[in-house]
Amino acid sequence: MGKVRDRIEGVVIGQFLGFDDGGPLVVFPGNPQEKALPARSLAELSSDMIGQEVALLFEDCDPQKPLIVGRIVEPAKKSSGAQVFRDGERVRIHAEERLELRCGKATILMEADGRITIRGTYVASHASATNRMRGGSISLN
Known part of the structure; x- marks a missing residue:
C-alpha cells in the first residue's frame, strides 16, 4: 500500500x-x-x-x-472499431465502414453504402406471414 x-x-x-x-x-x-x-x-x-x-x-x-x-475518465478518442450500445431491451452495433458477422462458412456483411451480402452453404428464409422480396431489380439464379 x-x-x-x-x-x-x-x-x-x-x-x-x-x-x-x-x-x-x-x-x-x-x-x-x-x-x-x-x-x-x-x-x-x-x-x-x-x-x-x-x-x-x-x-x-x-x-x-x-x-x-x-x-477518472480517459479523453474521448476517435473510435477505430465498432461501438456496441446496450439499453436492456436491444443491442445496437455501429461501425463506420463495414460490419461483418461470421460463423463457420456463414457470413453476413453490411457495407456503409447500404449493400448487405449474406453467404452460406445453405440459406433459408421462413415466414409465418408473407415473405416479400423487394428491390429496384431482383435477380434469381
Whole structure:
C-alpha cells in the first residue's frame, strides 16, 4: 500500500472496489488499513464502475474518511472499431465502414453504402406471414 500518512491534503487517485452495506469501498496509496475503506461520494457510482480509478479528497484531511469527488475518465478518442450500445431491451452495433458477422462458412456483411451480402452453404428464409422480396431489380439464379 505504501507509506501511511496521518494527514492527506489534496487529491489522491484511488480505486473503487465495490459496495458494502450500500456504501462505496475504496483503496488508495497511503491507506491506513490493509483493506478497503468505506467512503462517501459526490459522484453517482454503479457496479459496472468497479475497478475504475477515482479522485479522492479526505474530510478534515483524515485518511480514514475518504470522499469520492469523481471518477477518472480517459479523453474521448476517435473510435477505430465498432461501438456496441446496450439499453436492456436491444443491442445496437455501429461501425463506420463495414460490419461483418461470421460463423463457420456463414457470413453476413453490411457495407456503409447500404449493400448487405449474406453467404452460406445453405440459406433459408421462413415466414409465418408473407415473405416479400423487394428491390429496384431482383435477380434469381
